[in-house]
Amino acid sequence: MEIERFQADVLCVGGGIGGLMAAMRASELGAKAVVAEKGNATHSGKGGGGCDHYLCYIPEVHGPDMDAYIAEMLQTQQRHNFEGLGMKRIRVHIANTFDMVKMWDSWGIPMKYDGEYHFAGHAFPGGFRCLMKYGGRKQKPILTKKALEKGVEIVNRVMVFDLVSDGEKVCGAIGMDTRDDKIVLFEAKSVILGTGGISRLYPSPTPGWFNNIATRLSLTGDGRAMAYRAGAELQNVEMRIQHAGPKYYARFGQATWIGVFRDPHDKPIGPFVTKPERLYGDITPEVNKNIFLEYAQEGRGPVYIDGRGMSQEDLDYMMYWLPHEGNTPLIEHMKEEGIDYLKHPVEFMTYDHGSGGRIVTNDRAETSLKGLYAVGDELANGVSNASVFGWISGERAAQYAKQADTPDGNKINKMINEKKTLAEKIRGRKNGPDWKEVNVALQQIMSDYAGPLRTEALLDAGLYHLRRLKQKALDTMMAGNQHELGRSLEVLNMIDIGELVFIGSKDRKETRGLFIRPDYPLTNPRVNNNVHVIKKVDEKPVTQWRPMQK
Amino acid sequence: MPPIIEENKCSHCGLCVDVCSEDVFFGSKKKQVPQITYPHECVYCNACVEECPVKGAIRLRLPLPMMLMYKPA
Numbered sequence: 307m308e309i310e311r312f313q314a315d316v317l318c319v320g321g322g323i324g325g326l327m328a329a330m331r332a333s334e335l336g337a338k339a340v341v342a343e344k345g346n347a348t349h350s351g352k353g354g355g356g357c358d359h360y361l362c363y364i365p366e367v368h369g370p371d372m373d374a375y376i377a378e379m380l381q382t383q384q385r386h387n388f389e390g391l392g393m394k395r396i397r398v399h400i401a402n403t404f405d406m407v408k409m410w411d412s413w414g415i416p417m418k419y420d421g422e423y424h425f426a427g428h429a430f431p432g433g434f435r436c437l438m439k440y441g442g443r444k445q446k447p448i449l450t451k452k453a454l455e456k457g458v459e460i461v462n463r464v465m466v467f468d469l470v471s472d473g474e475k476v477c478g479a480i481g482m483d484t485r486d487d488k489i490v491l492f493e494a495k496s497v498i499l500g501t502g503g504i505s506r507l508y509p510s511p512t513p514g515w516f517n518n519i520a521t522r523l524s525l526t527g528d529g530r531a532m533a534y535r536a537g538a539e540l541q542n543v544e545m546r547i548q549h550a551g552p553k554y555y556a557r558f559g560q561a562t563w564i565g566v567f568r569d570p571h572d573k574p575i576g577p578f579v580t581k582p583e584r585l586y587g588d589i590t591p592e593v594n595k596n597i598f599l600e601y602a603q604e605g606r607g608p609v610y611i612d613g614r615g616m617s618q619e620d621l622d623y624m625m626y627w628l629p630h631e632g633n634t635p636l637i638e639h640m641k642e643e644g645i646d647y648l649k650h651p652v653e654f655m656t657y658d659h660g661s662g663g664r665i666v667t668n669d670r671a672e673t674s675l676k677g678l679y680a681v682g683d684e685l686a687n688g689v690s691n692a693s694v695f696g697w698i699s700g701e702r703a704a705q706y707a708k709q710a711d712t713p714d715g716n717k718i719n720k721m722i723n724e725k726k727t728l729a730e731k732i733r734g735r736k737n738g739p740d741w742k743e744v745n746v747a748l749q750q751i752m753s754d755y756a757g758p759l760r761t762e763a764l765l766d767a768g769l770y771h772l773r774r775l776k777q778k779a780l781d782t783m784m785a786g787n788q789h790e791l792g793r794s795l796e797v798l799n800m801i802d803i804g805e806l807v808f809i810g811s812k813d814r815k816e817t818r819g820l821f822i823r824p825d826y827p828l829t830n831p832r833v834n835n836n837v838h839v840i841k842k843v844d845e846k847p848v849t850q851w852r853p854m855q856k
Numbered sequence: 857m858p859p860i861i862e863e864n865k866c867s868h869c870g871l872c873v874d875v876c877s878e879d880v881f882f883g884s885k886k887k888q889v890p891q892i893t894y895p896h897e898c899v900y901c902n903a904c905v906e907e908c909p910v911k912g913a914i915r916l917r918l919p920l921p922m923m924l925m926y927k928p929a
């Protein structure tokens with residue numbers, strides 16, 4: 307396999323919103339910034355299909371007390387996005403949001419509606435509306451173009467799958483070209499991981515299908531897996547994430563729908579609204595994402611989002627935002643099927659939305675390894691978060707790179723040989739399971755042994771099965787081309803994270819929210835303000851409870 | 857399975873092949889109608905449709921397991 311080399315002051319792994327923002331800021335500050343993107347930055351990442359809501363605080367709109375805004379925001383689903391980060395970080399984020407919004411608006415991403423900043427959805431009636439509606443449908447093409455204008459080099463179709471590190475600092479990364487038979491080496495003074503969340507660790511709503519997901523098939527926890535392997539700390543990896551959306555159609559946009567969630571007898575399932583309210587939506591599932599699953603399990607479903615009684619004007623408003631939120635195919639489908647939302651309530655469901663957790667970072671997006679930063683879903687969910695911490699991390703990494711050493715060539719060469727051998731083995735096999743077979747096996751172990759109910763006995767059994775699967779995958783998995791090799795490496799990353807989910811779950815001897823240990827039914831108040839950290843020490847995972855950053 | 861290309865409308869520009877984040881069109885040849893190599897990896901993000909310069913040359917078909925479940929009027 308041929309080796310292609312790139313050099314950078316700041317390497318951004320993942321060309322999503324976080325990675326592009328980081329690279330732009332680093333480039334502005336004079337650093338050589340390179341983005342390594344697994345797909346194509348123009349439409350990649352969780353924001354690749356668009357987005358219609360941006361968490362933004364404007365004193366003139368929300369009043370001068372930013373903490374009051376934060377307190378309101380933390381009563382919505384945003385509390386999950388910020389879990390375990392601490393107030394200092396939240397304040398840094400919120401204080402910077404309006405500057406980002408103004409910058410994006412000046413770049414051509416429409417942040418205003420009818421000429422004004424407009425806040426709606428994800429809100430309790432009478433409370434602050436914390437989310438700004440914006441026209442994010444073309445956000446990724448616009449940000450990609452802007453990054454190129456600012457001198458960022460974008461390398462598409464390369465899957466970075468390991469960091470070059472001496473256990474203390476990071477000085478590059480190794481990737482695989484996903485189209486041609488090539489290894490790609492990045493010698494970099496600093497690395498920013500903006501690699502997204504994990505989409506395929508748990509089954510999708512459609513059994514055996516990987517692509518019925520709200521995000522992307524290619525978001526597989528690569529960043530946190532390689533960060534862990536390089537010695538960085540992860541936190542709360544065992545926590546679950548549930549999402550809610552149209553039944554069998556895993557997609558974002560729960561709060562873009564305007565209507566009332568009702569049971570089969572037209573009774574609202576929540577206490578917040580009794581008729582469609584365009585400025586608030588029905589926030590019931592943000593109080594309890596599991597509510598649709600609970601109705602189903604208790605035989606009280608189905609539950610519908612019901613837009614009956616709304617005005618044509620409100621429907622037009624909703625249909626204006628749905629494409630920005632990445633739902634154009636849904637609208638086309640409704641047209642083709644003759645589904646008139648003014649007449650037909652649409653069923654909703656709760657489904658697994660990957661696994662929680664993040665890379666441990668501080669309020670400058672620095673990880674526990676020198677020269678390594680994390681942004682986007684590797685730090686915290688949401689476009690607003692990705693843009694703010696992308697920008698901050700780019701600034702920090704550019705400053706760090708000025709005094710960082712040149713990467714150690716010997717160490718890099720040794721790592722290349724290890725990775726090359728693994729890749730050539732997987733590509734060289736003529737028989738064996740492909741990535742899909744390994745992925746299905748992984749999903750069934752995760753959902754049955756580290757699913758909604760986790761006991762010591764189940765976790766021990768599941769960890770044993772998972773480790774057997776890992777060995778079998780390493781010994782027998784085959785890939786017919788570079789694309790399938792990339793998918794295979796993704797599955798290996800997810801197996802690594804799956805293993806940490808088991809180990810983290812075993813050590814979390816309590817029940818907390820959706821994390822349920824029937825053998826430890828109490829929530830342990832002694833760890834309320836702690837994060838559960840996991841890192842590799844002497845090649846073994848070690849867990850630790852640590853007070854959350856204030 | 858999605859996407860669907862109307863061969864007589866396709867201008868062979870290759871933009872859909874370039875922008876697909878999942879590389880559903882892996883192995884497509886330049887200046888030819890793109891080949892849909894991995895239909896089960898399409899996540900219906902609509903990037904190929906958005907970027908296509910010829911209206912109607914490419915569209916997505918929502919697979920049956922994903923059809924919306926709605927209440928009859």
